[in-house]
Structures are given as C-alpha cells and as structure tokens.
Amino acid sequence: MNTPGRSRQGLDGELAAAYLLGLADDALVYAQRLGEWVSRSPQVEEDMALGNVALDLIGQARRLYTRAGELDGTGRCEDDYAMLRDEREFRNVHLVEQPRGDFGREMVRMLWFATYQHELYTRLAASTDQTLAGIAAKAVKEAAYHVTHAATWVVRLGDGTTESHERAQLALWWVAPYVGELFTDDEISIAAADSGLGTLPSALLAPVRARIGAVLGEATLEPPAAPTWSSSGGRRGVHSEAMGYLLAELQHVARSHPGATW
C-alpha cells in the first residue's frame, strides 16, 4: 500500500505533503467561512445546508491533514496542522479566506469552489497514493451535492427579481479576480502531477468554466470580463488581510488551552 514519506514515483515526502496541505487548507478555511452563515442565512434550511457543506469540507481537510503528516515524516496530527500553524504556513487560495458578503456572493463563490473541487477530486480518485484516492473518491460525491446546491441558487437568484439578478451579477464580478489562483500551477502541483499523486490545476480551468458557463446561461447572468487584477500568493503562504482575523478566531481556543482534552 502506501510507503510513509514517499509516494510511488519517488515524489519527495515534503512536496507531497505540501500539495495535500493546499487542498486541505482550502477546505478548512472555506469551511470556517461557510460556518459563519449558521444563524445568518436567509432561511433556516440554508443555515443547515451551509453548515452541512462546511462539515463535509472539514471532514475532507481532516483526512488530508492526517495523510500529510504521514508523508512529510513529521507525524503531525490533523489538529497540529489546523490549529498550530501560522498564517504564512497556510497554503489556501485567497478566494476562500475572503470575508462573507451577501448570500448571492456566497453562492457564486461556492459554485466556483465546489465545481473546482468536483473536477479536482474526480481526477484525484485515480491518484497513485491510495489514501488520497480514497479521500477523493468520497469527496467527489459530496462535492457533487455542493455544486448542485450552489448552481440551483445561482439560477434562482440570477433568473429571479431585478434585485437578486443585479446582486448575483455583482457577485460574479467580485469573484472573478480570485478564481485564477485555483487553476495556477506551481512547482509543488507540477511535481505532484508528474508523480501521479496529484493533478495539474491549470487543466481544470476549461471544464470548470464550461460547467459554470452553462449555469450562468440558465441564470440569465453574464460571465464577467477578464479581471484587471488577480489574487496571488496564497499557495506560498502570502495571504490577504482577512486571513489573520480568520485564523485568530479559528485557532484561539486551541492556542489558549494547549493540549486540552474533554
């Protein structure tokens, strides 16, 4: 099965772990943002839906962190990664750390993220790392539900009232500069793809864009023009202002009471 510390074609354990941390940090940080909706959604059903989506993402993150700890040889557990790393060590994209906007903005962000995750995990289910393949095979089914949920809302908002249409269109413009990072190759993802452990982010863009385009068509929304700037640096640990506040809230209890159990 899996040799700890080294994936099949000799990808360095640290590189393999770094690749997994990018995926895990995206999931954890977005789960934290989605969790903020509980009690603030437009309907109680959405409190539950977004809480459930967040739970799926936390579950994915936990398993990815555990695998990363085996691969990088440090033996760190999921909590070590989630609670005891500093901002510069987090490899998530800027998209997921951005503060919560209105509900339309959240559904547009979720549509992009879930569709990206669905394409990603579809490919990772064939990873040479059996553990990652297992995590992905499960996660792809969950992501399918997330895509459907977000797409249904984007259609309802876009093809809804004048107000909801306008807000959904604004949300598409808002999200545009942030999505490019999900599809940007770097040394780590290239090495991971070469070894068969991972997949190339840039190869996901065309299928994701096609699927979102179909949803926007049904929603009577216009795909935004190419953005004039793009977020960058998340995968290298360079984050936006919002990230520090998010981590402070996420990690506060674990850091104030190190090693506490109950």
Added chain:
Amino acid sequence: MSVMTISVVELAVRAIPDPEIPVITLDDLGMIRAVEVDEPGGEIVVRLTPTYSGCPAMEAIAAEIESVARRHGYTARVETVLSPPWSTDWISTRGRMALRNFGIAPPAEVGHPRTTGPVDVGLAVRQVACPRCGSLDTEELAAFGSTACKALRRCRDCREPFDEFKPL
C-alpha cells in the same frame, strides 16, 4: 469455547446502533469492513469505513466500540478504511426496512444522481416514496437536512414531511 467468545464480541460490535439513527446497526449501515479478534492478546481490531467525510458520529461510534469490547473483556482498536469509499448501496435490505419503518425514506438502490462527470442542474426527477403512505408524489424541501446524510422532503398526498437518506 473460544469460537463462541469470538462470535459474541463480534456480533455485539456489529449490532451497535448508529448514534444518529439508532434504529439501524453499524453492520446494516455497511460501515464495518472487518472485525478481527486477537484472542490471546485480548484485543479486537475493527475496520470501519466512514459514511460522510465529516460525519461527527465517527468519534461516538469509536467510543461505543471500545465500550462494547470492554464489556466483553477486550480492548479495541478502531481503524478507518477510506478506500473504497462507503456508498449507500452498502446499506442492507434489513437496514433499509428499518429506516423506512422509522420514517426515513431509504436511499434508492438505483437511480443515483450523477456524482462524476457533469452534474445536472435541472429539476430532479428522482422519485422517493413517502415512508408513511408509500406515495411517490413527494417533493424535496431541503437538500441538506438534520444530519449530513439526510435531506428533507414532503409528501404531497399525506402532507407529512419526512427525512430521506441521501443516495451517495
């Protein structure tokens, strides 16, 4: 004698009810991949496949397995098996009946929504029978219900709302 002991502790573990839906056992949910009993070592190893990635019941289940093992004089080790991933297809016929009797529509054995490839965004045409009156004239109220594994639906005939175990 030892053969009897093995089957007793294994059966007890397999009969542990799901903490969220106590009418169904771990065995009927299809979560248990293997139970190995190390008689001389006084230890059992239980291999489990989680239902949903983030299922919060996993820790309660592991704790219950340890407690059941202890009552039978064993220590327990719980190992998670992620591949192949759990599917609602693994729920036994007995488990499906137990769910339906409890008022939860069991997942359809065929006709899953597509989970690979493009995801349909159009109106769902999946038919789910009302667990109370059996009518197929039911509608989805919320795709994400009271737990990660359930959706909320309503029967248009008997007008009762009910949970559906989502096909996965």
